[in-house]
Amino acid sequence: MRRLAPVCLALAAALLGCSSGSGSDEGGRPAGAAKTPTTSGSSTERLVTYSNRLPMARYSYTVAENTAIESAQHVLTRRCLKTYGIAYEPPKQPSDTTRPADRRYGLSSASEAARFGYHPNRDAAQLPEGPRLSKDDLTVFYGNRGAPQGSGEKLTYKGKDVPDDGCFGQSVSKLSEEYDDPAGAAVASRIANGSYQDSLSDPAVKEGFRKWSACMRSSGFRYASPMEPLNNSAFQGDTISEKEKETASADVRCKEKTDLLDIWFKAESEIQKTDIEKNTAALRKLLTAHHKKAQAASRIVAKG
Template sequence: MRRDVPLLLVLASGLALAACGQQTEPPASHARPTSSDDPRFQPLAAYDMPDDDGLAVGRARWTLARECMVRLGFDSLKDLDIDPPPAWPKRPAGSGVLMVVAYSSDNFRYGVQDPEEAARYGYQGAQAEYERLYPEKKWTLSEHLALTGEFVGDDPKTVHGHRIPKRGCLGDADRTVFGSNRQDRKDPILNLETKSLRQGMRDLAWKKADKAWSVCMRKAGYHYATPKDAETGRDRDTPELQRRLADPQYAPDEPTAPERKTAIADARCKQKTGYVRTVHAIDVRIQNQLIPKNRTKLEEQRRWNRDATRKAHDILEDRS
């Protein structure tokens, strides 16, 4: 299963107030790769929710959230289109809070890889992928708060005379489908995927791949030790963040020219040095080592996902 995970960083008056990650449902249109030669292949994915199940869970979740919103007085949302499930609701612009959103996808686990895609999206390929899969809808502030329960400062905790449930209507739906809010539960798959990357980056072969990539980048005029440094691009991000803080309405639709040029060079150097093939092999090896050591937790997660899938199908059948 591929994950698209927006991380929401809430900023107001230049101060970080809160941060939370919202995991979305996997897309149904992408089959899980089965060949270890495919850089998208991850051994841990065998314990994750299959794509079709994820789509059913997403529909059930938004079905319940839509019903909850109508109960809270949002009658105009009774016919909200939830197929495919909408993107995670963003706080509307002009509400006095700046939200910086970071996106993650298994397709970009080792960073940008395709020069043509880099020329179009820079380092925002994961965001573009997410937006293709999950249609974005503009919400009013009251709708956003009622859906998410993401309160900042003096945000009202009630709407139309009704108290907003914990974590909003989407959180209420999660408690019905999953039995709890997913943000409150540690996902061993995500934890082990992160652990595998961290261990892999300490591997001598991975460091050698980083060095070869870095040498290639220097020849192209860039001085980054690792692909992550290039993606983070502090030399590019600092002025960008300053502009966002100075003007909350500023929301560029396209990556900047410097970002695109860096991403193109990054992808080309990965291809020239065989970077992805090397680090993926290390990642797969480490995941295969981690699985038997954590099989109990992984099997529990698989059962949890299956229970949620059965519940989701029951919800959808009851309303068909």
């Protein structure tokens, strides 16, 4: 048996998101009202949500469905680890419920811009804890994900073979293989990503960019579109400069002045509606698969 290798605990956070199959920018269920009161730092502002209100959002998992699926994955993982004599309790989720502002169309929060510039909201950047297991037990948890690259040897633990993807990977696959709809997910991803790209060519959005750019110039900043400052290398280091904060604050202020965010959202929504009409059957099948997977997950959790 080859010696089991240590695992990067950061992988836990990445794997915990396996259930939904869609990025956060594609959203969850519609969040209700467009403007949701929230507190960021020392000031209170009304943060506008866009990702969760786009038409494609209804084809993502709900928060409750994601929670059920992740819980089921941990139940199955615990059962698997138990067969190796390993006791396991799922890691606790971060207690801080601070949510970052929607950034599908770049910065949208004045308070975040003033505090963090173009950097992520550090108050909302907590990741779930990794599993509290020993080095050898972690490799049973992760399988070859935690093994040295290129070893190619079969993992064993106390004489018993370990699944290639470990107990956790096997648990994720158990639900995915039976209920996931890769074809439907590919359609949803194509629409959600394509609609953003297509929105950049929408006449109303381009006119919004022009007005936003003119507003930025009046504040002493020369950018043709809101994507440009996001890609400014000077704003991507470890520190947040005053120039970055000033630029970011002007960015949000000009979006509010020109109504760019709402214009952009409306344009992309219309693009998505058209694409959804062309792919109704595939998306309905995907939604059915989501419901069935969440229901199966709930049954697993109920049995413990």
